[in-house]
Amino acid sequence: MLNQVVLVGRLTSDVEVTTTEEGKKVSHLTLAVQRTFKNVDGIYEADFIRCTLWNAVASSTSEYCKKGDIVGIKGRLQVSTYEDKDGNKKTSTEVIAEKVTFLSSKKEDEDLEEE
Numbered sequence: 001m002l003n004q005v006v007l008v009g010r011l012t013s014d015v016e017v018t019t020t021e022e023g024k025k026v027s028h029l030t031l032a033v034q035r036t037f038k039n040v041d042g043i044y045e046a047d048f049i050r051c052t053l054w055n056a057v058a059s060s061t062s063e064y065c066k067k068g069d070i071v072g073i074k075g076r077l078q079v080s081t082y083e084d085k086d087g088n089k090k091t092s093t094e095v096i097a098e099k100v101t102f103l104s105s106k107k108e109d110e111d112l113e114e115e
Contacts, residue, residue, distance in 0.1 A: 003076045005095050007049060008103065009033035011069050015053075015062040027058040031073060031095075051075065051095040061100045072101040 009031040017027045032046045039045055051073055053061055065071055075097040084090050 005073075005075050005077055007031055007033050007051075007073045007095065008070065009046070009049070009073075011065055011067055011071060012048065014067050015058070015065055017058045017062045025055050025058045027053045027062055029053065029061075031071070049095060050093075051097050052078075053097045053100065057097055057100055061097075064102050065100070066105065069105045070103040072103055073097045074099040074101075 012030040012032050015027050015029050017025050019025055029051050031049045031051055033049055034044050034046045037044075061071070073095060075095045078094055078096050080092045080094075082090055082092065
């Protein structure tokens with residue numbers, strides 16, 4: 001069996017780390033991943049993918065990466081089922097990041113455009 005995901009996209013916000021009651025560090029982020037094709041209007045759309053980072057991966061990502069930065073994420077899909085406040089069953093799919101690679105910052109991209 002294999003459950004592996006590789007994504008490259010831009011962070012939609014700064015990464016904030018919180019600590020669970022058990023003392024583990026965790027952060028949740030959304031990665032905007034541009035599709036490889038244009039829509040009928042000639043525009044590239046993006047998928048916004050929720051990712052969860054734990055412990056050292058969460059800490060280093062929050063330290064080195066900011067909103068707009070391009071990162072690569074290697075991880076696995078996790079599907080969870082829960083009940084909403086009205087008692088309806090809901091399903092949530094997210095990527096559990098095992099490795100995050102810093103690829104470029106929004107500031108670096110802007111500096112290159114100015115040259």
